[in-house]
Amino acid sequence: MALLLASCNSVKRNQKFVAQGNYDQAIELAVKKLQKNRDSDKSDAHIVLLEEAFVKAVDDDTRRIAFLKKENNPAASREIYHLYRDLEFRQNLIRPLLPLYSDVLGRNAKFKLVDYSVELIAAKQAYIAYLYTEADAYMDRQQIADYRTAYHIYCEIDELQPNYKDVKRLKEEAHYYGTDFVFVSLNNRSGQIIPHQLERELLDFNTYGLDDFWTEYHNERQQNIQYNLGIVLNLRDIAIAPERIFEKEVIRKKRIQDGWEYRLDRNGAIVKDSLGNPIKIDKFTNVEARLFITEQSKSVLVAGNVVYRDLIARRDLNDFPLSSEFIFENIFATYQGDKRALEDEDWNLINNRYVPFPSNSQMVLDAGEDIKLRLREILKNNSIR
Incomplete structure (x- = not known):
């Protein structure tokens, strides 16, 4: 009963598609039903x-193709091509x-199949050819978006x-001119020395996994490249707390x-x-021990901001705060x-032991790992253009 009801519903749905002019939906539904079972009661x-x-x-x-051909508008080539593909x-x-x-028709259904290969x-x-001309027109505008x-x-x-033709070369050319070449730099205004390794890692944007097809980041200027945009990492404060040792005694x-x-x-x-x-019977006794606990700690706080700049107009586009704290602790x-x-x-x-305190440069380097993560999030969540 459920199968019969489903068959009736599919026929009614197809009749509605045809009545509304949704011919391709009607064709797809009918083909699907006939592929499944062409001997069913509703197949006819x-x-x-x-x-x-x-x-x-x-x-x-x-009729639509004939009209578009008479109109003779090159932009219609897209629609004509897809109409022939539909046919x-x-x-x-x-x-x-x-x-x-078909028993109802008393004959085989008539489908005039035409060879459209030439057309x-x-x-x-x-x-x-239209697309090629259209692409050339966009290239001539000489704008990044174009x-x-x-x-x-x-x-x-x-x-x-x-x-x-020369599409391969033109595609490479379009990609090159459509790419934002971003010059990245670091300004250390903290008064503290930054390890060279950290500076190199912070400016190596290739390690950030940004995967931006239209953006290249350079930390060294290259000849014949115009840098329209810049990203500046300003380190304004690097506060290193002194080494601290805290001791306490606990009675157990x-x-x-x-x-x-x-x-x-x-x-x-x-x-x-x-x-x-x-x-x-069990024999009990009272025991006592003195536990001498030593806590070592040292911390560094790095604060600054990330600035997006328009290098042509010489103005800031956006400004994002950036801070990180790294704490060394050993007990x-x-x-x-x-x-x-x-x-x-x-x-x-x-079972733990005393550990020598890390140097100031090592503390800054350790904080740099978190800075890189936070900088990566800023870059990923905030497009420069």
Whole structure:
């Protein structure tokens, strides 16, 4: 019953598609149903609808093509090409199902299949020639956005016909002129010396994984390249806190089991159980230890900002704050007294040792790892153009 209802619904839906002029939707639905089961009770209705939709779709497309050709507008080459592709696709969709006999029609459904190969090739060549001319017009405007548009048009030509004329060279040229070459620099205004390694890593934007097809970052100016945009990393403050050692003493006390002894009665005699065995009881004792905890700490705070600049107009486009704090911390301990009084976590500290404090330059270098992550987020989340 459910299958019959679904079949009825599909026929009604297809009738609606045809009535609304959605012929390709009607064709696709009918083909799908006939591919699934051409012997079903409703297949005949789908065959009739398929024939009607096909005839009307072909008629619409051929009349539209005729009109566009008479109009003689080069921009129409795109639509003409895709109309011929639709005509070809429609036939290829139906061809595997033929012949389709209809009891209602009392004959095979009629589908006039035409060889559109000549027209399709001609339409494709006209479309490619139009695209080539269109791309050239965008290139002539000599604006970054237009170079990028031209690049995408050349890519479309490449997909339609690889190695067409000099498209490969023109595509490379469009990409080059459509690329933002960004000069990146670092200004250290903190009064502290920055390790050369950190400066090199901060300015190497190739390691940031930005994957921006239209942007190249250079930290050294190259000849014959005009840098329209710049990114400046300003380090305004590098505050390094002094080395600190904090010591504290903690008393650990426990009452623990320390062997056993016989239970005695009031007279000092050993108490026995019902079987005559001496009764043993746990013996407890109090233990104590002193835990000497030492905490080493040192910190650095790096603060600054990232500025996007228009190098031609010599003005700032955007400004983003940037800060990072790195803290060195090491905790270790020694003890005196009975080790049985210590807690399990105390042994983690006891097994640790004193570590030499990192130098100021190493602290700044360690903070640089976090700076790089924060700088990467700024670059990823804020396009320069």
